[in-house]
Amino acid sequence: MTYTHLSPAHQELRDHTSKVAAGLPAAGEPGRINRPLLKALSEHGLLGRLFPRTSAMDLCVIREALARHNTEAETAFALQGLGAYPILLAGEKSVVDAWMPRITAGEAAVGFALTEPGAGSDAAALTLAATPDGDGYRLAGEKVFISNAPDADVYSVFARTSDNGARGITAFAVPGDAPGLTGTRQRLVSPHPIGRLHFKDVYVPATSVLGEVDGGWRVAMRTLDMFRPSVGAFALGMGQAALDAAVAHTSEREAFRKPLKDFQAVSHQLADVATSLQAARLLIHDAAAAYDSGAERTGHLSAMAKLFATEAAQRAVDVAIQVHGARALEEGHLLEHLYREIRAPRIYEGASEIQREIIARQLYR
Numbered sequence: 342m343t344y345t346h347l348s349p350a351h352q353e354l355r356d357h358t359s360k361v362a363a364g365l366p367a368a369g370e371p372g373r374i375n376r377p378l379l380k381a382l383s384e385h386g387l388l389g390r391l392f393p394r395t396s397a398m399d400l401c402v403i404r405e406a407l408a409r410h411n412t413e414a415e416t417a418f419a420l421q422g423l424g425a426y427p428i429l430l431a432g433e434k435s436v437v438d439a440w441m442p443r444i445t446a447g448e449a450a451v452g453f454a455l456t457e458p459g460a461g462s463d464a465a466a467l468t469l470a471a472t473p474d475g476d477g478y479r480l481a482g483e484k485v486f487i488s489n490a491p492d493a494d495v496y497s498v499f500a501r502t503s504d505n506g507a508r509g510i511t512a513f514a515v516p517g518d519a520p521g522l523t524g525t526r527q528r529l530v531s532p533h534p535i536g537r538l539h540f541k542d543v544y545v546p547a548t549s550v551l552g553e554v555d556g557g558w559r560v561a562m563r564t565l566d567m568f569r570p571s572v573g574a575f576a577l578g579m580g581q582a583a584l585d586a587a588v589a590h591t592s593e594r595e596a597f598r599k600p601l602k603d604f605q606a607v608s609h610q611l612a613d614v615a616t617s618l619q620a621a622r623l624l625i626h627d628a629a630a631a632y633d634s635g636a637e638r639t640g641h642l643s644a645m646a647k648l649f650a651t652e653a654a655q656r657a658v659d660v661a662i663q664v665h666g667a668r669a670l671e672e673g674h675l676l677e678h679l680y681r682e683i684r685a686p687r688i689y690e691g692a693s694e695i696q697r698e699i700i701a702r703q704l705y706r
C-alpha cells in the first residue's frame with residue numbers, strides 16, 4: 342500500500358524492513374535476549390539506521406513494519422534504541438566509543454533502567470542512590486521491569502545524586518557485569534525479556550556519567566520524547582497485522598451459507614478499525630516529523646500519537662479476535678499472541694493517563 346504522506350525514501354525503508362522481517366531467525370527462548378536476532382537486525386542494516394543519526398520518523402517506519410510481521414524482532418530493535426540513546430545523546434566520547442559500535446553491530450544488548458518499585462509513572466520519585474566515592478560513584482538500590490534485564494551488557498541507569506526531585510537525578514552507563522550488580526527475571530503475559538536489577542554498592546567511574554550530574558532527568562525525557570511516537574508505531578503494526586488477519590479470515594470463513602465479510606455487522610467493524618489505524622498512522626508520522634524538524638514543544642503531539650495508536654490497536658486486536666471466533670484464542674494463533682503483546686504499550690513509556698496529562702497541560706499553557 343502507498344501512504345501518500347510518506348516520502349519515497351520512507352516507503353522504501355518500510356518495504357525493505359517488511360522483507361527483512363519475513364526472513365529473520367526463528368523465535369528465541371521466551372523472556373531471554375535473542376542474540377542471533379540482534380545480529381541479524383544489524384546485518385540487515387536496521388540497527389545502523391538507528392545510530393548514530395537517530396530519526397523519529399525512521400524509528401516509526403521501521404517499528405511499524407517489524408511489528409506487522411515479527412513482534413520479537415520489533416522488540417529487540419526498539420530495546421537497543423531505547424537503552425542506547427542516552428549513551429549516544431550524552432555519553433563521553435570514551436563511553437560512546439566503548440559501547441556504540443558493539444550495540445550497533447548487535448553484539449552488545451542494552452537496557453534503559455528508570456523504573457523502581459516506588460517510582461513508575463512518577464519516575465522523578467526514584468531513590469536508587471549514587472553516592473560520590475573517590476573518582477566515581479557507588480550505586481545502591483533496585484530497578485524493576487527493566488527490559489533486557491538481567492542479561493544486558495550495559496544499562497543506562499538513572500540514579501539519585503541529590504535530594505532535589507527531577508533536578509537531582511543523574512544518568513550513568515553501567516556494564517551488566519559490574520561487581521555488585523545482580524538481577525532476576527520477571528515473567529509477563531507476553532514473552533518479553535525483562536527483569537529486576539539489584540545494585541549493591543556498584544562502583545562506576547565519573548566518566549560513565551551521561552550528561553551533567555543532576556541533569557539525568559533531561560536525558561531520560563529527551564530519550565522518551567524521541568521514542569514515544571514509535572511506541573504508537575509498534576502498536577499500530579500489531580493492529581495492522583490483526584486487521585490483515587481479520588480481512589483474510591472473514592473473506593474465507595462461511596456461516597449461514599455466506600462468507601463472514603458479507604455480514605455488514607462484520608465488515609463495518611473492520612472498516613472502523615481500518616479508519617482508526619490510518620488516523621493513528623497520521624498522528625504518529627506527524628509527531629515524528631515534528632520531532633525531527635526540531636520544533637519546540639512537540640511532546641503533546643507524541644503523547645496524542647502514543648495514546649491514540651495504542652488504544653486503537655488494542656481495539657483492532659479485540660475486533661479481529663471477535664470475528665475469528667474461538668480459533669483466535671488457541672495457543673499459538675497469531676491473534677492469541679497479539680492479544681498478549683498489545684496490552685503493555687498502554688502502560689510503559691507513560692501510561693495512557695500520563696499521555697492525557699501531557700496533552701491537557703499543553704491545552705492550558
Ligand SMILES: Cc1cc2nc3c(=O)[nH]c(=O)nc-3n(C[C@H](O)[C@H](O)[C@H](O)COP(=O)(O)OP(=O)(O)OC[C@H]3O[C@@H](n4cnc5c(N)ncnc54)[C@H](O)[C@@H]3O)c2cc1C
Nearest residue numbers: 453454455456461462463486487488685688689690692694
Ligand atoms: C512490557 C514492559 C516493559 C517495560 N520496560 C521498561 C524499561 O525498559 N525500563 C523502565 O525503566 N521501565 C520499564 N517498564 C516499566 C514502565 O515504564 C512502568 O510500568 C510505567 O511507567 C508505569 O509505572 P507503574 O507500572 O509503576 O504504574 P503506577 O505508576 O503505579 O501507575 C499505575 C496506574 O495508575 C494510573 N496513574 C498513575 N499516575 C497517574 C496520574 N498522574 N493520573 C492518572 N492516572 C495515573 C495509570 O493508570 C497507571 O497505569 C516496562 C513495563 C512493561 C509492562
